[in-house]
Amino acid sequence: MSNTKGLEGIVATESSISSIIDDKLTYVGYDIDDLAENSSFEEVVYLLWNLKLPTKAELDQFKNELAENMEVPQGIIDHLKSYDLKTVHPMAALRTAVSMLGLYDDEADEMNEEANRRKALRLQAKISTIVTAFARIRKGEEPVSPKKDLSFAGNFLYMLNGKDPEAIEEEAFNKALVLHADHELNASTFTSRVCVATLSDVYSGVTAAIGALKGPLHGGANERVMKMLSEIGEEDNAIDYIKDKFAKKEKIMGMGHRVYRQGDPRAKHLREMSKQLTEITGETKWYNMSVKIEEFIKEEKGLPANVDFYSASVYHSLGIDHDLFTPIFAVSRVSGWLAHILEQYADNRLIRPRADYVGPGKQQYVPVDER
Numbered sequence: 603m604s605n606t607k608g609l610e611g612i613v614a615t616e617s618s619i620s621s622i623i624d625d626k627l628t629y630v631g632y633d634i635d636d637l638a639e640n641s642s643f644e645e646v647v648y649l650l651w652n653l654k655l656p657t658k659a660e661l662d663q664f665k666n667e668l669a670e671n672m673e674v675p676q677g678i679i680d681h682l683k684s685y686d687l688k689t690v691h692p693m694a695a696l697r698t699a700v701s702m703l704g705l706y707d708d709e710a711d712e713m714n715e716e717a718n719r720r721k722a723l724r725l726q727a728k729i730s731t732i733v734t735a736f737a738r739i740r741k742g743e744e745p746v747s748p749k750k751d752l753s754f755a756g757n758f759l760y761m762l763n764g765k766d767p768e769a770i771e772e773e774a775f776n777k778a779l780v781l782h783a784d785h786e787l788n789a790s791t792f793t794s795r796v797c798v799a800t801l802s803d804v805y806s807g808v809t810a811a812i813g814a815l816k817g818p819l820h821g822g823a824n825e826r827v828m829k830m831l832s833e834i835g836e837e838d839n840a841i842d843y844i845k846d847k848f849a850k851k852e853k854i855m856g857m858g859h860r861v862y863r864q865g866d867p868r869a870k871h872l873r874e875m876s877k878q879l880t881e882i883t884g885e886t887k888w889y890n891m892s893v894k895i896e897e898f899i900k901e902e903k904g905l906p907a908n909v910d911f912y913s914a915s916v917y918h919s920l921g922i923d924h925d926l927f928t929p930i931f932a933v934s935r936v937s938g939w940l941a942h943i944l945e946q947y948a949d950n951r952l953i954r955p956r957a958d959y960v961g962p963g964k965q966q967y968v969p970v971d972e973r
Contacts, residue, residue: 704805784938856911
């Protein structure tokens with residue numbers, strides 16, 4: 603056998619959910635540019651799960667079902683309050699809380715399609731409530747209950763801040779959710795499919811995916827981008843900072859991509875939202891600094907920005923704590939995970955690859971007293 607490190611370029615399955623072909627990202631054949639400019643996140647979730655856009659009636663019903671299922675059990679809120687809130691990372695809290703959701707679901711181990719779809723809807727609805735509840739609890743504030751008349755994006759910002767978001771804030775956050783919803787067979791999505799291919803339950807699959815997303819090489823990039831921008835501080839320091847990183851051969855987060863060669867098609871949408879939001883907040887330095895860095899690295903290394911690079915300044919401008927950036931990624935990407943989980947169940951085979959053995963050979967056991 604031969605192997606490819608990191609499975610790069612290996613085709614592991616067939617999927618009808620999303621594709622990356624010639625640097626173009628599509629969801630069920632719809633170009634990401636089209637969806638980012640025109641669709642709501644709820645429409646995208648419906649599209650990923652049903653492989654078609656909803657009618658007006660179907661969308662209204664889907665929005666109502668999401669709104670009806672956003673509340674989380676009090677036991678989970680109490681559990682979040684029991685953590686050492688000074689040290690626990692929000693992704694660890696989210697991973698545990700999602701796993702706990704399965705304990706409160708009478709259908710958790712039901713494996714028929716209808717039950718799995720109901721669980722998917724409950725998970726999608728509740729995950730933003732968990733993230734926002736944790737964010738408030740660690741500040742000494744009580745969680746805010748969702749409003750049934752707000753959009754999914756609007757509800758997240760409302761539950762986080764306790765006030766209705768401005769239209770531009772809701773638009774920006776909706777766009778970010780749409781852009782992060784699915785991305786073919788990335789590490790966390792592959793993890794979810796491997797998990798449920800054993801016929802484990804939906805909650806196990808999503809918990810496993812969150813565990814994979816927690817790693818800084820996958821979901822933590824935008825948090826580290828904002829850390830970098832904060833360290834730079836001012837626009838005039840940006841290029842010298844990057845040159846110093848190059849000299850030390852250190853990685854610049856948010857630049858380049860494993861799959862895209864000419865550039866991440868999602869980045870331009872968040873770049874524009876970053877421009878608009880930083881103008882509103884009066885902190886245009888974050889946008890200007892980002893543009894300087896992107897242009898310099900593209901010229902020097904040929905690496906364009908990816909979706910994480912500008913999502914950092916977008917989320918910062920929305921007043922979101924930096925260590926919540928990756929949980930927000932999960933709030934969106936759970937829609938894709940669940941789509942892939944449902945697809946895996948529908949045509950399942952246990953995922954069991956092989957490994958090339960490179961250890962010692964022809965060993966012979968020696969009794970312990972003779973070693």
